Amino acid sequence: DTGVSQNPRHKITKRGQNVTFRCDPISEHNRLYWYRQTLGQGPEFLTYFQNEAQLEKSRLLSDRFSAERPKGSFSTLEIQRTEQGDSAMYLCASSVQGFSYSPLHFGNGTRLTVT
Amino acid sequence: GEDVEQSLFLSVREGDSSVINCTYTDSSSTYLYWYKQEPGAGLQLLTYIFSNMDMKQDQRLTVLLNKKDKHLSLRIADTQTGDSAIYFCAEAHDKIIFGKGTRLHILP
Numbered sequence: 001d002t003g004v005s006q007n008p009r010h011k012i013t014k015r016g017q018n019v020t021f022r023c024d025p026i027s028e029h030n031r032l033y034w035y036r037q038t039l040g041q042g043p044e045f046l047t048y049f050q051n052e053a054q055l056e057k058s059r060l061l062s063d064r065f066s067a068e069r070p071k072g073s074f075s076t077l078e079i080q081r082t083e084q085g086d087s088a089m090y091l092c093a094s095s096v097q098g099f100s101y102s103p104l105h106f107g108n109g110t111r112l113t114v115t
Numbered sequence: 116g117e118d119v120e121q122s123l124f125l126s127v128r129e130g131d132s133s134v135i136n137c138t139y140t141d142s143s144s145t146y147l148y149w150y151k152q153e154p155g156a157g158l159q160l161l162t163y164i165f166s167n168m169d170m171k172q173d174q175r176l177t178v179l180l181n182k183k184d185k186h187l188s189l190r191i192a193d194t195q196t197g198d199s200a201i202y203f204c205a206e207a208h209d210k211i212i213f214g215k216g217t218r219l220h221i222l223p
Binding site (some may be wrong): 033035040041042043044045048055056091093103104105106107108109 | 119146148150156157158159160163203205207209210211212213214215216
């Protein structure tokens with residue numbers, strides 16, 4: 001169990017550029033979640049997957065955001081035409097849901113700075 | 116809707132007990148969590164409780180759940196300087212909803 005891995009750790013981009021983050025969950029975890037955390041706030045839910053199916057998307061997730069989990073393993077979160085308000089820590093978490101259960105385990109996050 | 120409320124700050128003397136409180140709104144929550152976040156670090160799972168339990172103890176940590184009042188608390192016995200962090204309460208049904216966090220400050 002190597003934990004949830006997120007890459008890159010930091011990303012600095014200019015406004016208007018596209019960025020993509022990757023999350024590798026704990027193997028055998030069937031659920032994968034994306035959250036966003038800004039300074040002084042708790043993590044805000046963005047979206048989650050059960051295997052490869054995206055089951056829910058938050059209203060926070062504008063059309064510029066898209067997430068995929070094509071083979072039910074790793075996931076990517078893409079932000080198109082980045083804005084300064086997108087600057088935040090993007091957190092990925094995974095868990096097991098079904099016949100067995102595990103709580104949410106978080107990665108260390110990708111910190112995005114939009115200049 | 117779903118919402119989780121916590122007080123933002125708590126100051127406690129080293130060696131005393133800390134009690135962090137949380138209220139939530141989703142009566143269908145199946146699990147409730149406490150996470151710890153130290154400066155610049157990720158979220159560390161401290162403990163969780165199933166909604167059909169009313170208490171869980173794990174070493175210095177005691178979680179109390181009042182499902183009728185939708186109130187959750189975390190008690191840290193013999194608080195140490197290493198306990199200084201932000202503590203997040205979270206409720207879970209399908210997705211997990213977090214509070215804004217309680218910053219625990221330890222006084223010498």
